[in-house]
Amino acid sequence: MSLHWNEIEKIAKAWTIEAGENIKKALENPIEVKAKSNPDDLVTQVDKETEQFFYQKIKETFPGHQFLGEEGVAEEGKLNSLDGTVWIIDPIDGTMNFVHQRYNFAISVGVYHEGVGMIGIIYDVMSNEMFHARKGEGAFLNDDELLPVKERPLHEAVIGVNGRWLVEERNVYQNPLRALVRDVRSIRSYGSAAIEMAYVAADRLDSYISVKLSPWDYAAALVILNEVGCVASSFSGETLSLLESGTVVTAKPQLHKEVISLYLGEEF
Amino acid sequence: MSLHWNEIEKIAKAWTIEAGENIKKALENPIEVKAKSNPDDLVTQVDKETEQFFYQKIKETFPGHQFLGEEGVAEEGKLNSLDGTVWIIDPIDGTMNFVHQRYNFAISVGVYHEGVGMIGIIYDVMSNEMFHARKGEGAFLNDDELLPVKERPLHEAVIGVNGRWLVEERNVYQNPLRALVRDVRSIRSYGSAAIEMAYVAADRLDSYISVKLSPWDYAAALVILNEVGCVASSFSGETLSLLESGTVVTAKPQLHKEVISLYLGEEF
Numbered sequence: 001m002s003l004h005w006n007e008i009e010k011i012a013k014a015w016t017i018e019a020g021e022n023i024k025k026a027l028e029n030p031i032e033v034k035a036k037s038n039p040d041d042l043v044t045q046v047d048k049e050t051e052q053f054f055y056q057k058i059k060e061t062f063p064g065h066q067f068l069g070e071e072g073v074a075e076e077g078k079l080n081s082l083d084g085t086v087w088i089i090d091p092i093d094g095t096m097n098f099v100h101q102r103y104n105f106a107i108s109v110g111v112y113h114e115g116v117g118m119i120g121i122i123y124d125v126m127s128n129e130m131f132h133a134r135k136g137e138g139a140f141l142n143d144d145e146l147l148p149v150k151e152r153p154l155h156e157a158v159i160g161v162n163g164r165w166l167v168e169e170r171n172v173y174q175n176p177l178r179a180l181v182r183d184v185r186s187i188r189s190y191g192s193a194a195i196e197m198a199y200v201a202a203d204r205l206d207s208y209i210s211v212k213l214s215p216w217d218y219a220a221a222l223v224i225l226n227e228v229g230c231v232a233s234s235f236s237g238e239t240l241s242l243l244e245s246g247t248v249v250t251a252k253p254q255l256h257k258e259v260i261s262l263y264l265g266e267e268f
Numbered sequence: 269m270s271l272h273w274n275e276i277e278k279i280a281k282a283w284t285i286e287a288g289e290n291i292k293k294a295l296e297n298p299i300e301v302k303a304k305s306n307p308d309d310l311v312t313q314v315d316k317e318t319e320q321f322f323y324q325k326i327k328e329t330f331p332g333h334q335f336l337g338e339e340g341v342a343e344e345g346k347l348n349s350l351d352g353t354v355w356i357i358d359p360i361d362g363t364m365n366f367v368h369q370r371y372n373f374a375i376s377v378g379v380y381h382e383g384v385g386m387i388g389i390i391y392d393v394m395s396n397e398m399f400h401a402r403k404g405e406g407a408f409l410n411d412d413e414l415l416p417v418k419e420r421p422l423h424e425a426v427i428g429v430n431g432r433w434l435v436e437e438r439n440v441y442q443n444p445l446r447a448l449v450r451d452v453r454s455i456r457s458y459g460s461a462a463i464e465m466a467y468v469a470a471d472r473l474d475s476y477i478s479v480k481l482s483p484w485d486y487a488a489a490l491v492i493l494n495e496v497g498c499v500a501s502s503f504s505g506e507t508l509s510l511l512e513s514g515t516v517v518t519a520k521p522q523l524h525k526e527v528i529s530l531y532l533g534e535e536f
Contacts, residue, residue, distance in 0.1 A: 096426065096453070096454055100426050100471075100472065100473075100474075101426075101467070101471075101472035101473075102472075103472055104472075127395060158364065158368050158369075158459075161431065162431070162454075162455070163429065163430070163431020163432075163434055163449060163455050163457065164431075164449060164450075164454060164455055166431055166434045166435055166449075167434055167446045167449050167450050168450070178435045181431060181432060181434075181435050182432075182435050182436070185364070186364055186430075186432060186459065187430070187431050187432055187457060188457050188458065188459055189431065189455060189456050189457045190456065190458070191426075191454065191456055199369070203368075203369075204368065204369035204370075204371055204372075205368075205369075206368075
C-alpha cells in the first residue's frame with residue numbers, strides 16, 4: 001500500500017465530516033427507531049446508513065482493509081483477527097442521546113494496523129468538536145493540540161460514570177463503584193462513552209469508567225488517550241481487547257493505578 | 269418606567285453575550301481559584317468579575333431595579349422582598365466544570381417583576397447555545413423556537429440527577445432517588461443545573477432533579493420552562509421560593525406529578 005498514514009487520516013476525517021453532515025440533514029426529518037432486544041439499546045436508520053456509508057467508502061478506496069462496525073453491515077460478519085489494517089467504527093455512539101436529545105452523540109473511527117492503533121477520530125457532531133490523533137503525532141481538539149495530561153489527586157477528580165450502575169441490583173461492581181463515587185470530587189454522565197473518553201484526553205474529566213463497552217466504543221479513544229499520556233484497561237488491569245466486550249477504566253496514569261488497586265481491581 | 273420588556277430582554281441578552289466574551293478571554297489566562305467553605309464549592313475571580321459586570325450595568329441603566337446574585341456583590345446585601353423589578357443572576361453556573369473543564373458552564377439571568385418571571389436567559393458560553401424566553405412569547409434556543417414539550421412514560425424518561433446523591437450516607441432522599449433512578453430509562457449529569465433545566469425545556473431531558481438549589485440557579489430556568497409547558501416545584505410539590513434554597517424537581521407535567529407522588533413527595 002502506497003498511502004501514508006497522514007493521507008489516510010485526512011481521508012478518514014473528510015468522510016467523518018461528510019457523515020456528520022448527512023446525520024444533521026437526517027435530523028431535520030423524523031427518525032425511524034427500532035428497538036433491539038434490549039429496550040435501552042435503540043438503533044436508528046441513521047445509525048445503519050452511517051455505518052454503510054463508511055463501509056462502502058472503505059471497500060472502494062482500501063479494498064484490502066478489514067472493517068468492524070457496531071451495526072454489523074460488513075459482509076464478512078464477525079472479525080476474527082486484527083491482521084493488516086482494520087477500521088473499527090461506531091457510526092453513532094450515544095444512540096439514546098441521539099434519539100432523545102438529537103445532541104451529545106459522536107461518530108467514532110479507529111484505524112488499526114497489525115493490532116496497533118494508528119488513527120483515532122471522535123466527532124461530536126452537533127457541537128462540531130472533532131477529537132483526533134495519529135500515532136506519535138499528538139492529539140487534537142479541532143485545530144488545537146491537546147496537552148499531555150496533568151494528574152489530580154483522587155479526591156479532587158471528576159469522573160465519568162453512569163449513576164445507574166450504583167443502584168442496579170444485578171451489577172456485581174456496585175459496591176466498589178459506590179465507594180469510588182463517594183471518594184472522588186464529583187461524577188458526570190454524558191451518555192456517550194466515546195465523548196466521555198475524549199473528555200478524559202482533553203482534561204475535561206480525570207477518568208471514565210464503564211461496566212461494559214465494545215471495541216467500537218473505545219477503538220478511536222485508545223489512540224487519542226495514548227497521545228496525551230492516559231491509560232486504559234479492564235477493571236482487573238488487563239489490556240482491552242479489540243475483539244471482545246468488557247469492563248473499561250480510562251484515566252490519567254496515577255489515578256488509573258489507584259482506581260484499579262483501591263476500588264475496581266478485586267476479583268469478582 | 270418607559271422601557272418595554274422586549275427592550276429589556278434585548279439589553280439583557282447583549283450584556284450576557286458581552287459577559288460570555290469576557291469569560292472566553294479570561295479562559296486564555298490561568299484562573300485564580302479560591303475554595304469556599306465547602307471544597308466542592310469553588311469560586312473563581314471570573315465568577316465575581318462577571319457578577320460585578322452585570323451589577324454595574326444594571327445599576328447604571330436601571331437604577332430602580334433590585335439585584336440578587338450568587339456571589340453577593342450587591343451593596344444592598346441580602347434581598348428581602350421581590351417588590352418591583354429584580355434581576356436574579358448566577359454569573360457562572362457549573363463552577364466546578366468551569367475550573368476542571370473550561371466547558372459546560374452557563375450564565376443564568378432571570379428578570380422578575382412583582383414576583384412574576386418576565387425574562388429568562390441561560391447561556392452555555394462555550395457551546396454558544398443561548399436558551400431564552402420572555403413571558404408569553406415562547407422559548408428559544410438561539411433563533412429556533414422550542415416546541416411545547418411532549419410527555420414520555422416514566423420508564424422511558426431520561427432525567428438529569430447527580431449520581432453522587434445516590435451514595436451519600438447523609439442524603440435523606442437517597443432511597444426514593446435510588447428507586448426513581450432504577451425505574452427510569454437512564455440518567456445524565458452535566459454538572460450545571462441551569463444547563464440541565466434548559467435541556468428539560470429543549471426536550472433533551474425529561475426531568476431534572478436536585479436536592480439543593482438556590483434562587484439564582486433556577487430563576488432564569490423557571491421562565492423558560494414555563495413557556496414550553498414544563499413545571500417546577502420542591503420535592504413536596506410546593507412552589508419554589510425566590511428568596512430561599514431548597515429541593516427542586518422540574519419536568520413535563522405528567523412526569524412531574526408521578527415523580528412527586530410515587531417517589532419524592534414523602535415527608536422527611
